[in-house]
Amino acid sequence: MATSNLSHQIPWPFHTACVHPRPPSTAVTLRRLPTAKPRKLELKPKPNNRFKWAIQLSLVEQSPPKSTTLDTQQLVEFLHEDLPHLFDDQGIDKTAYDERVFFRDPITKHDNLSGYLFNIALLKTLFKPQFQLHWVKSTGPYEITTRWTMVMKFVLLPWKPELVFTGTSVMGVNPENGKFCSHVDFWDSIEKNDYFSFEGLWDVIKQLRIYKTPELESPKYRILKRTAHYEVRQYDPFIVVETNGDKLSGSTGFNDVAGYIFGKNSTMEKIPMTTPVFTQAIDDELAKVSIQIVLPLGKEAESLPNPNQDTIRLRKVEGGIAAATKFSGKPTEDIVCKKEKTLRSNIVKDGLKPQHGCLLARYNDPGRTWSFIMRNEVLIWLEDFLLD
DSSP, X not given: OOOTTGGGGSOOOSOBOOOOOOOTTSOOOOOOOSSSSOOOOEEEEOTTOTTOEEEEOOBOSSOOOTTXXXXXXXXXXXXXXXXXXXXXXXXXOGGGEEEEEEEEETTEEEOXXXXXXXXXXXXXXXXOOEEEEEEXXXXXXXXXXXXXXXXXXXXXXXXXXXXXXXXXXXXXXXTTTTEEEEEEEEETTOXXXXXXXXXXXXXXXHTTSOOBOOSOOOOOEEEEEEOSSOEEEEEOOEEEEEEEOSSTTOOTTHHHHHHHHTTOBTTOOOOOOOSOEEEEEOSTTSOSEEEEEEOOTTOOGGGSOOBSSTTOXXXXXXXXXXXXXXXXXOOOHHHHHHHHHHHHHHHHHTTOOBOSSEEEEEOSOTTTSOGGGBOEEEEEEBSOOOOO
C-alpha cells in the first residue's frame, strides 16, 4: 500500500533547490557556484535542440554529510503503488508532494499543490481517465521517471470520443523534505513538448473527431505507445472463425463465416456478433487473404461447435504486439494498400521489425454507417517491442 507521510521516513539535513526535470535521456550537469547563497534553479532549452536542457543546481558551501543518502528505491516503490490510484476513488497520497510542486505538460501548467490536485480532479470529471503505469525508474540523484498510458473519454461530447496519450513523466524530489516538487510530462505523439505547445493542442483536437463504433465485444488489447502515426498495442489471445477471401477490402466469404455464428454449425448454436471483421493478408504481396469474425472472448475452442463446411475453420490467435493506424471512410483496396505501406514505412523508420502481411479491421456495417464516420484500422504484427 502507498505509505502516508513518506517524507517523515527520509531525513534531509542539507538544503538545496528542487531539480526541475529534463527529458530522461539527457545528462544532468551540477555546477557549484562561488556564493553560499542558494539561487533559483534555471531550466532553459538550448537553441536548435529541444532535447538538451541546461540544469543549474546551486548548493550551499557546506557539503551534506557523507552518511546521508537518498533512498530512491523506496520512492520508486512508493510511486509503483501510489500512481495507479491517480484517477480512482482512493486518489494519490498528496502528503508525498511539496506544497510548491511544479507541474507541466504540453498544454497545462501549475506551480502549487492545489493547482496540481485541481488538474487531476478536472481530468477525472471531464474525461474519466483510465491510467496504466508501465514502469518507474530512478534516472538521477533527485529524479524519478515513469512511463504510462492514459485513455480518456470526453464525456461532454455526445459521441464521447476516446483520447489516448502515452509518454513519460519526470518527477523531481526536494532533498529538503523528501517530497516530489516537480512533475513534467512528455508525450510520445508530438515533437514539441514545451509549454505552450500548439502541436500538443492540435493533437488533442484531432482526437475529438467522430468515429462510429458499434457497442459490441472486440478483442482486448492494451495501448503501450501512441506516436504521431500509429499505436503499439499488446493483444490478448482470441479465437476467430475464418475462410478464404479474395482481397483485403473484399467481402468474399463473409456470408459463410457469418452463417457459422448465426447457427449454421454442428449444434445449430447461435453465437453473439462481435466487432471488428478482419481480413488478413499473410504475404508481402497482400494476395493470399482470409476473412475472419472474432468469437466472444468467453468461448473456449473446445466448447465451440464444429463448422458445417470444410472451407470454414476455427483458429486461436495467440495475440502479441501489433502496430495499428486508424482511418475513416470506405476502405477501398487502393486506400488500404496505401495505409499498409505508410504504416510499414513508419514502423521500419522507428526501428521496429514488422512481420509479413497485415490485417484490415472494419468496425461498421457499410450499409448503415456514413462513410466519413466509419472506423477502420490497418494492423501489422511486430516481431518484438521494447517499451523504453
